[in-house]
Structures are given as C-alpha cells and as structure tokens.
Amino acid sequence: MRNEGKYTASFDTLIEFVKTQKIPFIMKEGVLNDKQLEDGLNERKAMAIVNKARKTGNWAEAKAAGLENFKRDTMWVAIMDTIFPKGFDADSLRYVPFGNGAQFEMATKNSTTKSGAPIYLLEVKTPYDVYLNGLDQQEIANMKDLQIKLNKYPGLMVGSLETPNNNAGNWE
Template sequence: MKTVINIVLAACVIGLIYVCYGSIVGPINFDNTKKAREKQVIARLIDIRKAQLEYRNLHAGAYTASFDTLIDFVKTAKLPFVKKEGVLSDAQLEAGMTEKKAMAIINKAKKTGNWKEVEKEGLMNFKRDTMWVAVTDTIYGAGFNADSMRYVPFGNGAQFEMAIRNDTTKSGAPLHLFQAQTPYETYLSGLNAQELANLKDLQSKLGKYCGLRVGDIEQPNNNAGNWE
C-alpha cells in the first residue's frame, strides 16, 4: 500500500513540475515565435510603404487602396533619377546662380550651338541628366517578388487590409493618408490561444490596434509603423 502511495505522490510531483514548466516556457515560446513572425510581417509592410511613397510621388500626392494597382505600378513604373556631374562654386552661388538657371543656360547652348555664355559662367563641366529607372531596381533588392506584397507571412493566403483617405485640412490643403494592417489572429494562428488572448486584451486596454499596422487614415503619422 505504501508503495502505491509513493508512486501516486511521485506522479503528482511530476505532474506539478510539468505544469510549472509549461507555465514558464509557454509564454517564452509564444513570445519568441511572435517576434520571429512579426519580423517578416514588418518587412512586408515596409515593402508596401516603399511602393506607396513612390506611387504618391508620381500621382499628385495620392495613394492607392488597390493592391492590383500598386503591384502593377511596382512592376511597370519608372522613376526619375538625376545623374549629376559638377557642382556650383561658392562664387557662382553668391552671384545668384542656381542649378535651374545653370541648366537653362546649358540647354539654350545645346539648341543654338553657341556655348559662349556657358563658358563665361564656368559651366562647361556642369551636367544634370535625368534617367528613368524601373521601380524594382530603385527601391527593392534583386529578385523582389512584387506579387507577394499583398500576402501576410504565416497568414495561409490572407491579404493585408489596405485603405486610403483623401481629404482636406482645416486650412484647405489636400490631405492624403494610407494604412496597411493585419490583425494578430492572421499571422499568429496556431500558437497558444491563451497567450494570444492575453496579448489582445493588453493591447485593447492600452487603446492600441491588435496587430501590425503602417500608416494611419485617422490622423497623419508620417506613415510610421506601430512597431516603430
């Protein structure tokens, strides 16, 4: 009988150790996996932000709420790149010379064939040539897959939520905002349900979005991510 009691007690001790171990290791494992997944989700949100900023530059400050439009832009659009040779000296700048004026003088000489003014102003070695470079070659690394931009890593095919807002400020100035986001449930699926519930509860009490987001359509935030 005593042997049976000892076995039962030993089993209880092992059970308690297992429970205590799980209560310590469980949150640690959840946090480590969360950080690893969020690293990839954040990288994708940054890719979206890069594309939106370039899109805005070529579309009068406006963003797009369509991934189809944004991805097509990344694949096909070209951005202006100015190749510069030579700089204006302090003396030229003090005399009122600007890059715009310098290029006007040079362009006039190209049309007329008369380079006397160019020589007089000391602009013979001054050049500004605009080239058009593909978006993918400008803001992304080699092998970037634009089609993947819409999908949330670890989201089993889920797409980011993207929205824009076109408005005016109190002064009447145009206001263009965008945001892209994904909730915790999308990229943390399959992890400890209780830890996920605890995380959401904490964020809700702090009045924060329960997930990752870049930009904000409610108020300007310079397109910052909520992890920054």
C-alpha cells in the same frame, strides 16, 4: 468598417503599379563648387545657363560660370528595376513575411479637407498575432494589452483612414 473588396483592389493596384510604372531618375554630371554657390549659383540657375547655351550655341556665359561639364538629364526607369532586388516577386507584397499565407489588410480612401483640398489616405495593417506568430505568446499578449490600453491598433500599422498622418506608423 472592413470591405474585403477594397483591400483586394488596393493591393491589385499597388502590385500593378510596381510591375508596370516608371519613376524619374536624374543623372547628374558635374557639381557646383563652393565659390559658385557663394556667388548665388544653384542647380536651377546653372541648368538655365547650360540650356541657354545649348539652344543658342553660345557657350561663353556657361564657360565663364565654370559650367562646361555641368549636365542634368531625367531618365524614366522601371520601379521593379530600381527599388526592388533582382528576382523580387511583386505579387508577394500582399503577404505578411513568415505569416503562413496571411495577407496584410490594406485600404485607401479619398477625401477632402474643409477647404476642399483633396486628401488621399492609406492604411496597411496586420495584427500582432499574425506578424509575430511563433514568438513568445506572453510577450505578444502584453504588447496587445498595452496597445489596447493606449487606444491603438494591436499590431503593425502604417497610415490611417481616419486621420492624415503622412503614413506614419505605430512602431515609434
């Protein structure tokens, strides 16, 4: 069942997200050495000791644990500045590379499991004829035929609207 409006809305949402949202970036200064790790210290415990020292002004426990220069700080950075190269046009996400203007088909679906837990499904796909346009037509026909015989989508696909699969693709 194909709903063109649903595909457009999904891409518009994705593009707006990429353009405007931020993701956490943890700045790390200092590392735990083997001895600290063997003694049972981990990142969470180390930060608890450092935070306690900051709050109370008493650095004795932090110094004894070797955590004087141990810092963790979360900064929020723009997705566009972090994941994509400089000058990337987020509006191009909807288009198949070298597809002569063809767009990926994209849909999302919210559902629930039998136990009532929410599931969010995503499916993005494009047929081999679009994705591989200009390559050997016989090879493309062979690939399509194989996918059809295996009861799979004859193209490049990520995710599924029918089955939660952690957005696995069909390129395995």
